[in-house]
Amino acid sequence: MLKKLQSINIKLLPVYVVLLTILVWYVVTATGLIPRFFLPTPGDVVQAFKDDFTFLLQNAWVTLTEAFWGLLLGVVLGVSIAIVMERFELLYRAVYPLLVLSQTIPTYAIAPILILWFGYGMLPKILLIIVTTFFPVAVEMLTGLRSADQDLIKLMKTMGSNRLQILWYVKLPASLEHFFASLRISVSYSIIGAVIAEWVGGEAGLGVYMTRVMKVYAYDKMFAVIVLISFVSLLLILIVDGLQRLTMPWKRGSHK
Numbered sequence: 530m531l532k533k534l535q536s537i538n539i540k541l542l543p544v545y546v547v548l549l550t551i552l553v554w555y556v557v558t559a560t561g562l563i564p565r566f567f568l569p570t571p572g573d574v575v576q577a578f579k580d581d582f583t584f585l586l587q588n589a590w591v592t593l594t595e596a597f598w599g600l601l602l603g604v605v606l607g608v609s610i611a612i613v614m615e616r617f618e619l620l621y622r623a624v625y626p627l628l629v630l631s632q633t634i635p636t637y638a639i640a641p642i643l644i645l646w647f648g649y650g651m652l653p654k655i656l657l658i659i660v661t662t663f664f665p666v667a668v669e670m671l672t673g674l675r676s677a678d679q680d681l682i683k684l685m686k687t688m689g690s691n692r693l694q695i696l697w698y699v700k701l702p703a704s705l706e707h708f709f710a711s712l713r714i715s716v717s718y719s720i721i722g723a724v725i726a727e728w729v730g731g732e733a734g735l736g737v738y739m740t741r742v743m744k745v746y747a748y749d750k751m752f753a754v755i756v757l758i759s760f761v762s763l764l765l766i767l768i769v770d771g772l773q774r775l776t777m778p779w780k781r782g783s784h785k
Contacts, residue, residue: 569749574756577749585757591734592727593761595651596719599658603715606659607666612696615674632664636722640729654726661722662715669711673704709773716765720758
């Protein structure tokens, strides 16, 4: 019983940290250590969220739509690049350094160019999310594909399996854990990429909402949208965790 309670407490540690952070936040604002116009109280943020709830949900839907399509296409692109690079060593040597180089370009620098080329609609946001999310997937998938059991691959070859069968039955299962690790990163990047693109130029979305409330110094609403973005990102990561447990049932016991 004691061990079970200890296990529950360990799992709840992040919740305790969040509650402690909120408590400290409340104390420093309620006592006037930090002025409320500079840092609103948790109550102010909750009230701002209630006041703009419908408007926040409308903008969140736009951001989530951009993030979904950008993430989906980014994942497909990343997995495809990893499979091709794993198959052709020469292509790996030629392309991999360019992939690394592409990540040295700040996202905020790419967004204005994409908006200049493709306008203020959803397309430039999706393209920016693709650029942001495909790299972690490509790198982790490549690592996973290369970590496949070589003895098992040799066995498959002796049994007459072709490259596609080896990829499907050996290499892809070996790369699943790497894939989901990269997907956790990419889902967060997708939301961040969408918001950054909306900052630069857009008609709707959480990034547009943030720029509008910043201009009128409505910091309570600013913090409300930050909390919403954090909540959405956390929810997406939990969804990825759930998908991993469904896809990799043999790993469930190792996390107990």
